[in-house]
Amino acid sequence: MKYDALQRLLVEHLNSRPVPPHAAARLARVRAAALARHAQRQRQRVRLPEALGRWLTAHNAAARRSAWAMAMVTALSVGYLGWAEWRTPSEADVDIALLTSDLPVEAYLHPNFTRDL
Template identity: 35%
Template sequence: MNHANDSQGDHLPARITRILDTPTAEPTHEQLERLKLARVRAMQRFDQRAAENISLQERLALWAQRHTVLIKRGGAALGFAVVTGAGLMLLDGLLVESEAVDAAVLSQDLPLNSLLEPNFSRGLHE
């Protein structure tokens, strides 16, 4: 079954993509055979590659790749911890300031009307 976008010749990757995107479309017998052959060749290359010894350069590359990911994750976790700690310190500072104002107000012997004035707390912050 040819698609309107097919040009002359068989474009297997585009056809396979279309088949995967459209479950009702089925590959031709020739395409199925080519896929089976490609899979067999890929498995042979994999087995051949797996039987070879890993060079020192490849071992170092794998080690660096694994540890780079761990360093990135650790850096992200550390950054989150720093931001959270800074936020908690700021919040704690605001609470301490509020408690200091409350303590200053309660320690003074002032009439209730003076506490209700709009500019009363301005003098306490200085």
């Protein structure tokens, strides 16, 4: 409420007198120069460090933290799956172990065989 009244008073004060011609001409020159600089910058190619800097400032810390968390979860998941695959014996290894052991095959079929070891 107070800001609306202050804004209204400020606009009324600024609009009470017309802008002098020399000030209007100077403002027009400065505006034209700024637009020319902007157009020149738009035509230039963006270099990689500038693009990375803009990307890092545009993305806040929460987005970077969540990206790192997702990367860690992905790496740990892939690592666990690789470890689980490596840890499980292949069928060929099981067959070789069965064929080279001294126990009969019926012993392996007993439900408590692994518990009795």
